[in-house]
Amino acid sequence: MLEIRWHSRAGQGAVTGAKGLADVISTTGKHVQAFAFYGSAKRGAAMTAYNRVDDEMVLNHEKYMKPDYVFVIDPSLTYTADITANHKDDTIYIITTHLDRDELISEAPKLKGKTVYTVDCITIAQETIGRAIPNTPMLGAFMKVSKMYDIEFFKENMKRVLEKLPPKIVDANMLAIQRAYDEVK
Amino acid sequence: MAEKMELREVEVWDGNHAAAQALRQVQVDVVAAYPITPSTPIVEGYAKFLADGYVEGEFVMVESEHAAMSGCIGASAAGGRVATATSSQGLALMVETLYQAAGMRLPIILNIVNRALAAPLNVNGDHSDMYLCRDSGWIQLNAFSPQGAYDLNFIAFKISEDHDIRIPSIINQDGFMTSHTAQGVATLDDDTAFNFVGEFKPMNDMLDLEHPVTHGVQAEEDWHFEHKARQHNDMMTKVMPKIEKTFAEFEALTGRKYSVVESYDMEDAELCVVCTGTSVETARVVATQLRADGIKAGVVGIRVFRPFPFEQIAAALDGIKAVAVLDRSAPGGAPGALFNEISSALYSRDNRPLISGYIYGLGGRDLTRAHLVDLYSELQANADAGKVLTPLQQFIGVRGPKLSYL
Numbered sequence: 001m002l003e004i005r006w007h008s009r010a011g012q013g014a015v016t017g018a019k020g021l022a023d024v025i026s027t028t029g030k031h032v033q034a035f036a037f038y039g040s041a042k043r044g045a046a047m048t049a050y051n052r053v054d055d056e057m058v059l060n061h062e063k064y065m066k067p068d069y070v071f072v073i074d075p076s077l078t079y080t081a082d083i084t085a086n087h088k089d090d091t092i093y094i095i096t097t098h099l100d101r102d103e104l105i106s107e108a109p110k111l112k113g114k115t116v117y118t119v120d121c122i123t124i125a126q127e128t129i130g131r132a133i134p135n136t137p138m139l140g141a142f143m144k145v146s147k148m149y150d151i152e153f154f155k156e157n158m159k160r161v162l163e164k165l166p167p168k169i170v171d172a173n174m175l176a177i178q179r180a181y182d183e184v185k
Numbered sequence: 186m187a188e189k190m191e192l193r194e195v196e197v198w199d200g201n202h203a204a205a206q207a208l209r210q211v212q213v214d215v216v217a218a219y220p221i222t223p224s225t226p227i228v229e230g231y232a233k234f235l236a237d238g239y240v241e242g243e244f245v246m247v248e249s250e251h252a253a254m255s256g257c258i259g260a261s262a263a264g265g266r267v268a269t270a271t272s273s274q275g276l277a278l279m280v281e282t283l284y285q286a287a288g289m290r291l292p293i294i295l296n297i298v299n300r301a302l303a304a305p306l307n308v309n310g311d312h313s314d315m316y317l318c319r320d321s322g323w324i325q326l327n328a329f330s331p332q333g334a335y336d337l338n339f340i341a342f343k344i345s346e347d348h349d350i351r352i353p354s355i356i357n358q359d360g361f362m363t364s365h366t367a368q369g370v371a372t373l374d375d376d377t378a379f380n381f382v383g384e385f386k387p388m389n390d391m392l393d394l395e396h397p398v399t400h401g402v403q404a405e406e407d408w409h410f411e412h413k414a415r416q417h418n419d420m421m422t423k424v425m426p427k428i429e430k431t432f433a434e435f436e437a438l439t440g441r442k443y444s445v446v447e448s449y450d451m452e453d454a455e456l457c458v459v460c461t462g463t464s465v466e467t468a469r470v471v472a473t474q475l476r477a478d479g480i481k482a483g484v485v486g487i488r489v490f491r492p493f494p495f496e497q498i499a500a501a502l503d504g505i506k507a508v509a510v511l512d513r514s515a516p517g518g519a520p521g522a523l524f525n526e527i528s529s530a531l532y533s534r535d536n537r538p539l540i541s542g543y544i545y546g547l548g549g550r551d552l553t554r555a556h557l558v559d560l561y562s563e564l565q566a567n568a569d570a571g572k573v574l575t576p577l578q579q580f581i582g583v584r585g586p587k588l589s590y591l
Contacts, residue, residue: 019367023197026369032197035366038308057369060470061362061463063551 001058005067006049007077008135010042014049014073017135021142024149024157025053033058046074046081071142072096073121073134078108087114094141094184096121096134101185117145119184128176129169136162140177141184151181187212187241190234192372200334200363203370204270204296204356205230207338209240210378213294214265214385217245217256219275222308223360224298227270250275254282254295261291262400264390266342268293272360273300276314280321286353287322288416289400292345293353294338295323299462300360301548309549310360312462312513315490316522322416324354324424325491327461329447331368334358336441339373342382343431350427351388352419357490361549362463373439381438420492428489446497447486450476454483456564457502457538459527460511461487464545464552471557482561487523498530505538506568509560513546520578520591539567545581556581 004021008014015036022032036049050065052058066086072078072095083093093116097104101118105111119141121134129136136158143154155174162170190209198206204227208216218228234240245256250271261267271279276297286293299315301307315325326341328334334356341354358364373381389398404412425445432443449469451457458468465486472482485501487494502508510528512521519525524542531537543560546552560581567573576589 019197019199022367026195026197027193031369033366033368034197035361038361038365059466060554061359061366061467062553064553064555 002051002053002069003065003067004051004069004071005065006051006138007070007072007074007081007083008047008049009074009077010038010045010047012073013133013135014047017073017139018049018051020136020158020161021051021139022053023161024154027157028149030055031057035063037063046077067091069094069142069146071138073138075122078104078111084110084114091115092145093117094119094138094145096138098123117141117184119180121180124176124179124183128179129172136173137176137180140180143177144181144184151178188238189375190239192374194372195369196372197367198331198335198370199226199365199367200328200331200358201226201298201365202230203331203335204338204358205234206372207335207378208268209234210373210375211266211339211342211382212240212242212379213268214242215245215257215260215267216242216269217247217253217260217267218269219247219250219253219271221250221272221275223300223310223364224270224272224275224296226364227296227298231268250279251282254279254286254293257293258282258286258289258291261286261293262289262390263392264387266346266385267291268295270296270298272298273302273308273314277302277317280318283318283321283323283353285401288412290351290416291353292342292351294341294345295353295355296334296338297355297357298360298364299357307548308360310362310364310462310513311547311549312357313515313547315357316514318355319491319522322352322420323491324352324420324428325489326354326356327486327488327490328356328358328363329461329463329465329486331363331366332370332441333443334363335370335372336435336439336443339378339381340428340431340435340443343434344424344427346382346385347427348386348388349423350419352416352424357462359462371439371441377438381435424492425489425494443488445489445494446501447488448501449484449486451483451485451501451505453481455481455506455568456561457483457485457505457508458511458557458560458564459485459487459498459502459508459523460513461490461523462513464511464513467552467554468557471554471561474554475558475561480561480565493526493530495530498527499534502527502531502538503534504536507539507541507564507573509541509543509564511543511545514544515547516544516578524578539571539573541567541573541575542578543581544578547583550582552582
């Protein structure tokens with residue numbers, strides 16, 4: 001069982017990202033689950049979304065999770081949200097920030113000794129999509145860190161997931177995914 | 186003609202989208218709706234399919250949930266295939282008309298996305314609304330996952346619209362835990378789905394002007410009781426065989442097997458958790474995990490809540506040593522709703538198990554695997570002692586001092 005927790009602000013696309021990831025993984029025959037805690041669901045409020053992936057049907061519906069990966073797609077949440085909740089020794093963090101890893105850890109000491117990757121999803125999204133929607137770049141970074149799928153395979157499938165968007169936006173998302181894949185450290 | 190939609194063999198859908206797709210595939214003629222969280226995407230989905238030409242029908246926007254079901258009643262009496270969806274406070278306002286629909290024998294399908302009742306206001310999932318309308322005379326089927334929300338819609342239309350049945354059906358799914366959780370859903374293609382349910386065949390429809398009929402009449406002391414008795418008689422004698430037959434037909438078509446009472450690992454079980462909704466699946470995970478440690482744990486899930494599977498429950502729990510019944514609704518000064526009904530099914534059996542009740546998960550509070558492991562260990566202690574060692578009603582997952590009663 002692979003488990004992922006997303007930290008986001010409502011409106012930044014974590015739910016779409018989690019469902020998109022689930023959709024792509026499902027095409028390879030694995031079983032998936034994607035859900036979120038909405039709370040009061042106000043735009044800008046801190047929220048979490050979740051993925052489960054397994055070879056068997058996912059029957060577990062508890063919200064409690066000890067994640068294998070934590071995605072932080074809003075830079076400020078590293079400081080204000082409990083992103084290390086239910087940490088286990090091998091939890092991997094992929095964090096949106098303009099800082100490099102050492103700078104980030106010195107500013108957020110709770111990440112000390114943990115496996116941390118950094119990528120600036122916000123800037124990437126602004127420069128490619130034209131809006132600060134950092135969900136798809138995070139998935140590009142995840143593909144690099146996890147080596148889950150070949151990036152071309154992943155992009156082809158994400159194109160299908162995003163097919164209802166205008167073609168220009170889909171292309172911009174593909175650029176964003178590739179840039180985050182290349183830039184995550 | 187409505188356009189066909191190409192679906193992949195497995196789509197990643199949440200429970201709401203799965204239900205909306207089912208309403209499209211059976212080509213519902215009329216949806217009258219007043220959207221409410223967390224059920225909104227079901228009727229929104231139908232409206233979008235309609236606007237995009239994927240369904241031939243009509244969406245009626247109304248001013249309240251009471252009007253929504255009233256519109257459904259009118260459309261159903263007129264002779265159409267009719268459905269809607271609601272939750273919580275919306276259902277509370279709709280309840281009066283639910284009794285009308287059942288009494289008028291109109292085969293309407295209602296998707297309830299289960300949610301807590303205020304106050305305090307809460308949009309998350311519990312079963313308070315499910316129990317609110319339990320005596321309304323509707324068939325009630327419970328989904329445990331998005332796949333169930335999809336499949337049970339087809340099954341419900343086929344049961345309700347049968348001219349021997351003519352009783353409306355509710356499909357319950359857990360707010361957020363099913364309705365907003367995306368999982369793989371094995372789909373039916375449009376023709377297969379539609380043909381399973383078939384063309385709608387009206388009966389005593391008001392728009393059949395050759396054969397005028399009256400709907401919604403008054404019947405005082407002279408006839409009211411006979412109408413209610415006949416309605417109950419059909420629920421008690423005709424519906425369960427029809428449900429079982431439809432489950433078997435659905436299995437023959439899809440390979441997916443549904444049962445009135447879903448038993449998991451019950452063949453040699455000594456301990457059993459009885460519940461409904463997503464908790465059934467979480468409990469299965471825990472029972473499997475405990476089996477590896479040699480604990481004979483099983484799970485019974487309530488798939489059909491109305492008509493109540495009295496005999497099937499008693500049979501499923503026959504010979505079990507200790508049973509816990511889980512209720513996801515505020516009991517309001519009584520034992521849990523499900524606890525009471527399960528107890529009544531077991532009381533007259535010679536071999537009845539020890540039984541205890543648990544209130545959990547109100548307003549969407551998480552039911553964790555750890556809670557269930559603790560619960561099974563209490564059951565093991567009861568089984569070993571040959572008596573219930575705890576109070577009959579305990580609260581799990583609530584903050585503050587441990588609450589227990591009875």
